[in-house]
Amino acid sequence: MNLPYTLIFEKRTEDYPKWLPAAVSIGSVVVAFIISGILLKIIGGEPLRVIKFFFTATFGSWAVFSDTMVKATPLILVGLACTVAFKMKLWNIGAEGQFYMGAFFASLVVLVPMVNLETTPKFLVIVLMMIMGMIGGAIWGFIPGILKAKYNVNEIIITLMLNYIALYWNNFWIFDKWSDAGFQMTPQFEKVAWLPRLSDLAREYRMFSGITLHLGVIIAIIAAAIIWWILERSRWGYEIKLIGDNPKAARYAGLNITKNIILVFMLSGALAGLAGMSEISGVVHRLQERISPGYGFTGIIIAWLAKLNPFTVILVSILFGALIVAGREIQPSGIAYLLQGIILFMVISSDVLLRYKIRLINLKPQEA
Amino acid sequence: MNLEIILHAGLATGTILLFAAIGEVFAERSGILNLGVEGMMLLGAMAGFSTSLATNNAWLGLLVAMLAGGILSLAHALVTINFQADQVVSGLSLTFLGTGLALVLGEGLTGQHPPTIPIVDIPLLSSIPFLGAVFFSEHSILVYVGYIFAPLTAFYINKTRPGMHLRAVGEKPSAADTLGISVYGVRYFYTFVGGMLAGLAGATISLSVSPGWYSTQTTSGQGWIAIGLVIFAQWNPMRAAFGGYLFGMLRRFILDLQGPALIFGMTNPLYVNSNYGFFLQMMPFILTIIALVWGSRAASRKRIGAPAALGVPYIRGERGL
Numbered sequence: 001m002n003l004p005y006t007l008i009f010e011k012r013t014e015d016y017p018k019w020l021p022a023a024v025s026i027g028s029v030v031v032a033f034i035i036s037g038i039l040l041k042i043i044g045g046e047p048l049r050v051i052k053f054f055f056t057a058t059f060g061s062w063a064v065f066s067d068t069m070v071k072a073t074p075l076i077l078v079g080l081a082c083t084v085a086f087k088m089k090l091w092n093i094g095a096e097g098q099f100y101m102g103a104f105f106a107s108l109v110v111l112v113p114m115v116n117l118e119t120t121p122k123f124l125v126i127v128l129m130m131i132m133g134m135i136g137g138a139i140w141g142f143i144p145g146i147l148k149a150k151y152n153v154n155e156i157i158i159t160l161m162l163n164y165i166a167l168y169w170n171n172f173w174i175f176d177k178w179s180d181a182g183f184q185m186t187p188q189f190e191k192v193a194w195l196p197r198l199s200d201l202a203r204e205y206r207m208f209s210g211i212t213l214h215l216g217v218i219i220a221i222i223a224a225a226i227i228w229w230i231l232e233r234s235r236w237g238y239e240i241k242l243i244g245d246n247p248k249a250a251r252y253a254g255l256n257i258t259k260n261i262i263l264v265f266m267l268s269g270a271l272a273g274l275a276g277m278s279e280i281s282g283v284v285h286r287l288q289e290r291i292s293p294g295y296g297f298t299g300i301i302i303a304w305l306a307k308l309n310p311f312t313v314i315l316v317s318i319l320f321g322a323l324i325v326a327g328r329e330i331q332p333s334g335i336a337y338l339l340q341g342i343i344l345f346m347v348i349s350s351d352v353l354l355r356y357k358i359r360l361i362n363l364k365p366q367e368a
Numbered sequence: 369m370n371l372e373i374i375l376h377a378g379l380a381t382g383t384i385l386l387f388a389a390i391g392e393v394f395a396e397r398s399g400i401l402n403l404g405v406e407g408m409m410l411l412g413a414m415a416g417f418s419t420s421l422a423t424n425n426a427w428l429g430l431l432v433a434m435l436a437g438g439i440l441s442l443a444h445a446l447v448t449i450n451f452q453a454d455q456v457v458s459g460l461s462l463t464f465l466g467t468g469l470a471l472v473l474g475e476g477l478t479g480q481h482p483p484t485i486p487i488v489d490i491p492l493l494s495s496i497p498f499l500g501a502v503f504f505s506e507h508s509i510l511v512y513v514g515y516i517f518a519p520l521t522a523f524y525i526n527k528t529r530p531g532m533h534l535r536a537v538g539e540k541p542s543a544a545d546t547l548g549i550s551v552y553g554v555r556y557f558y559t560f561v562g563g564m565l566a567g568l569a570g571a572t573i574s575l576s577v578s579p580g581w582y583s584t585q586t587t588s589g590q591g592w593i594a595i596g597l598v599i600f601a602q603w604n605p606m607r608a609a610f611g612g613y614l615f616g617m618l619r620r621f622i623l624d625l626q627g628p629a630l631i632f633g634m635t636n637p638l639y640v641n642s643n644y645g646f647f648l649q650m651m652p653f654i655l656t657i658i659a660l661v662w663g664s665r666a667a668s669r670k671r672i673g674a675p676a677a678l679g680v681p682y683i684r685g686e687r688g689l
Binding site for chain 1: 446647668
């Protein structure tokens, strides 16, 4: 086969323009949507109607936009969890399990109960639940952390296995010990353990009635700012990046890699655990099955798409929150997975555009 | 609880892991880490199941399952080999992609009953007392294929010329390149082989070991366990096969624990309260972790490592492996 043109990959020697990474990311998401649209058409759907539906169902009014933000909240936290770990090239695929353990530990505050729920102020109950959620996630991050640091065990498999273990662990409690009259869920939490919602203010401000946006979104944004500060401005963040980029140099520089692996894994787990706490305290108000439709895995995509930048994580999470809100009503349910897979593929393949210039070369001799 | 049944059923479930793990051994030996096994298995399970349903031919189902897994794996090959993308992230997106495709295309397959792979006895061998009953009777043909598949793979990788090329590309691609071996070609080929075997493993579930389509429950994390087994087996196909069988038997044993009212003369708590079964369901995953920790320590003691170029993209003329 002799084509008159050929594609040449040319290594970039100069720095690429500043706008290029963002343009490439946005471009790859657009391409992913187009490919998904074509796939949808092939299996007999109506892509244009789905896209129109997507925008009205997610950004069409304040109420649905609030739904989108509610879904974005755990995604921001989980995306940050993956960001922190990936910065050090630690493949924490276990945010899903850490999310469930966070939810479980936060529930302990209410279900044991750890404090007197009648007399303790709401503020304290919420803070205690946040701390417990982070502890739960951090414990689940500590296990792969120490195994990786001490015995060099592959963290991908360990974190994945821990996801399944966390699911079954939660199931045991909601099916058995804490089951609400035989249902596969715990009784509803007392109001004192609910994160404040905008709709709580509906009596004073009519516009907030029915708006389910809860305080978790503020917690998530603050977390993003803190993580940005840690990664970009603190000494520890510098160490994390150095170990991630060049472990040999880090070792020669005398950094304690073992300690950092464990700490970063625990921080990552704590963020995912906080997401679990925010979800049960802000949205479902009880521990039950399927509190996460795969947030932990979506977090991986979000972190990658955001190029491990905590603030970009917020924006990308809103997009994916919208995908989840719209995806609930798009059948069949596998489409959400499919779309996520395609987006991730496009994003990682598009990186090649940052490293290479691609040129179309005319092979025919130029005619004068 | 009956030892004969546990061993017999363990061999059947182990065959699933055997195919998937050996497929991954092929890919990783060439330097390509493919974490998409779960997605390829699920797609294979769905493709095999629906083909068998549509054509009334389970063998055709197997073939389509292998092709489906193989073709899906080519996406990973393209992105990691040509575009030098991160293999971990690409493998994960392959899992999403495979799972999504399988769920979308598998809509409405639940509850159907297509023809399955025939179950046969091996003449003469099946009449050996005990061993015959465990190894050579009432197994799906795929189980017998598994018996010979592992040693054949070991022989292929370690003793033949193409096997040597495979190892060379996985250990030192630049040297292989100098000898005129196509590094990209070899990697594409074995990623495809790994995908086909993962597809076969999926179809082994849906058309043979536990026939049916139960969406994501069909594979229920076995693809990930297979990847864990590869590390545990230190990239050796024979060890991967033994690991697979061992795991299959443990799984079956764990299931059987829920049955009897009495264990070792004591009341069986699992029988009294079936919710304790959740702890049993954790066991395969806990065992994988233990196997991995043990395998990693043994490997570092004996200084056996992963293929040197595993996960490293090859770019001709650049410093590196």
